[in-house]
Amino acid sequence: MPTLLLVRHGRSTANSAGVLAGWTPGVDLDEAGRAQAEALVERLAGVPLAQVVSSPLERCRQTLQPLLGARPELGEPALDERFGECHYGEWTGRPLRELAQEPLWRTVQDHASAAAFPGGESLRALSHRTVAAAREWDEKIAAEHGPDAVWLVCSHGDVIKAVVADALGLHLDHFQRINVDPCTVTAIRYTPQRPFLLRMGDTGDLSGLRPKAPAGGDAVVGGDTGTDA
Numbered sequence: 001m002p003t004l005l006l007v008r009h010g011r012s013t014a015n016s017a018g019v020l021a022g023w024t025p026g027v028d029l030d031e032a033g034r035a036q037a038e039a040l041v042e043r044l045a046g047v048p049l050a051q052v053v054s055s056p057l058e059r060c061r062q063t064l065q066p067l068l069g070a071r072p073e074l075g076e077p078a079l080d081e082r083f084g085e086c087h088y089g090e091w092t093g094r095p096l097r098e099l100a101q102e103p104l105w106r107t108v109q110d111h112a113s114a115a116a117f118p119g120g121e122s123l124r125a126l127s128h129r130t131v132a133a134a135r136e137w138d139e140k141i142a143a144e145h146g147p148d149a150v151w152l153v154c155s156h157g158d159v160i161k162a163v164v165a166d167a168l169g170l171h172l173d174h175f176q177r178i179n180v181d182p183c184t185v186t187a188i189r190y191t192p193q194r195p196f197l198l199r200m201g202d203t204g205d206l207s208g209l210r211p212k213a214p215a216g217g218d219a220v221v222g223g224d225t226g227t228d229a
Contacts, residue, residue, distance in 0.1 A: 001138060001142050001147055001189060001190045001191050001192075002050070002138055002141045002142050002145065002146075002147065002148070002149040002150060002151055002189070002190075003148075003149075003150045003151075003187055003188070003189045003198065003209060003211075004134060004137075004138055004151060004152075004153065004187065004188045004189070004190070005044075005047075005049075005150060005151070005152040005153070005185055005186070005187050005206075005209070006152075006153050006155060006160045006163060006164075006185070006186040006187070006188065007040070007063065007152060007153065007154045007155070007183065007184075007185050008154075008155065008156065008157055008160055008180050008181065008182055008183060008184055009029070009033070009055075009057075009059040009060045009062070009063040009154060009155070009156065009182065009183070010029045010032070010033030010034065010035075010036035010037045010040075010059070010062070010063045010182050010183040011029065011030055011032045011033035011036060011182040011183070012027050012028065012029055012030060012033055012059045012182075013027060013028055013029075013030045014027045015030070015033075015182060016030050016032070017095075018095055018096045018097060019093060019094065019095055019096065020088055020091055020092060020093065020094055020095075020096060020099060021059075021085070021092070021093070022085055022086065022087065022088040022091070022092035022093070022120075023057065023084065023085055023087060023088075023092065024092055024093055025058070026058065027057070027058060027059055028058055028059060028062060029059055029062045029063065033059070033062075033063070033182060033183070034062075036063075036182060036183035037062065037063045037064075037065065037066050037067075037183065038066045039183075040063070040066065040067055040183060040185075041066050041067050041070045043185070043204065043205055043206050044067065044152075044185075044206055045207070046205075046206070046207030046210050047150055047206055047207065047209050047210050048150060048210065048211070049071070049074060049150055049151060049152055050141055050144075050145040050149035050150060050151050051074075051078065051137075051141055051145070051149075051151040051152070052064060052067075052068065052074050052077040052078070052151070052152050052153075052154075053077060053078045053079075053080055053083065053137060053151070053152070053153045053154075054077040054078070054079055054080070054083065054153070054154045054155075055079075055080070055081075055083045055084045055085065055154060055155045055156060055159070056079045056080075056081055056084055057084060057085060057156075060083075060154040060155060060156070061077070061079075061154075063154050063183065064077055064154050077154070080133055080137070082129045082130060082132065082133035083130060083133055083153055083154075083155040083156075083159055084155075084156070084159075085156040085158070085159065086117070086120070086121055086123070086126045086156070086158050086159070087117070087120040087121035088117045088120045088121070089117040089118050089119030089120020089121070090117070090118040090119045090120065091117050091118070091120065092120070104117075104118075108123070108176075109176050110173070110176075111173055112172050112173050112175055112176060113171070113172040113173050123158070123162075123172060123175075124172065126158060126159065126162055127162040127165070127166065127172050127175075130155075130159045130162050130163055131162060131163055131166045134153070134163050134188075135190065137151070137153070138151075138190050148211040150209065150210075150211065157180045158175075160180045160186055161175045161176070161178040161180055162175055163188070164178050164180075164186060164188070164197065164200070165178060166195075167188045167190075167195035167196075167197055168195075168197060169194075178200075179201060180201055181201055181203070183203075184201040184202055184203055185199060185201075185202045185203075185206055186199055186200050186201060186202070187199035187202070187206075187209055
């Protein structure tokens with residue numbers, strides 16, 4: 001099956017201000033985030049991409065602009081709302097230090113499967129839509145581009161953590177143990193038996209994810225077949 005690269009958007013003005021942005025329109029990358037987006041081009045230079053998908057929010061599309069500018073053959077990214085940020089409802093736009101005093105905060109941190117944001121979305125619903133989107137797109141990419149294709153999604157921290165938790169077989173209550181910094185890359189390869197987490201929160205060179213074709217065998221991403229010894 002193909003390899004999915006999950007890219008969190010670069011640092012945004014909301015990240016640097018300590019505000020929960022959610023679906024607030026007009027949240028852009030800050031200066032550091034723009035530099036991270038530019039650096040992503042070189043980090044991915046050795047990796048062929050069959051498809052680029054994005055959350056519709058501005059900070060994700062801005063993160064992809066330098067990469068797509070360097071690879072015009074990819075065209076515009078496919079926008080999928082299922083990869084959009086969690087709908088935080090009444091929490092949207094509030095400072096994180098203020099939200100940390102809310103009783104619900106501890107539920108979000110310790111018992112995520114029971115957390116539902118007032119006027120917004122539950123973390124269970126977030127997990128369901130994002131995992132379904134990742135697996136559906138992966139099957140589509142395999143059918144259209146073959147089992148060794150690499151494709152990329154630019155999304156958000158909680159979205160990526162939910163997809164990683166599913167790939168690792170973790171209960172949603174444990175997804176807060178996963179850390180995803182801005183403009184890091186996480187790589188997952190789905191197989192008929194189980195998913196493999198190839199990279200987690202990577203900030204360096206990604207050329208090792210380029211598909212390799214061993215003599216007499218099928219291409220292998222990252223050089224690891226996952227076979228138990």
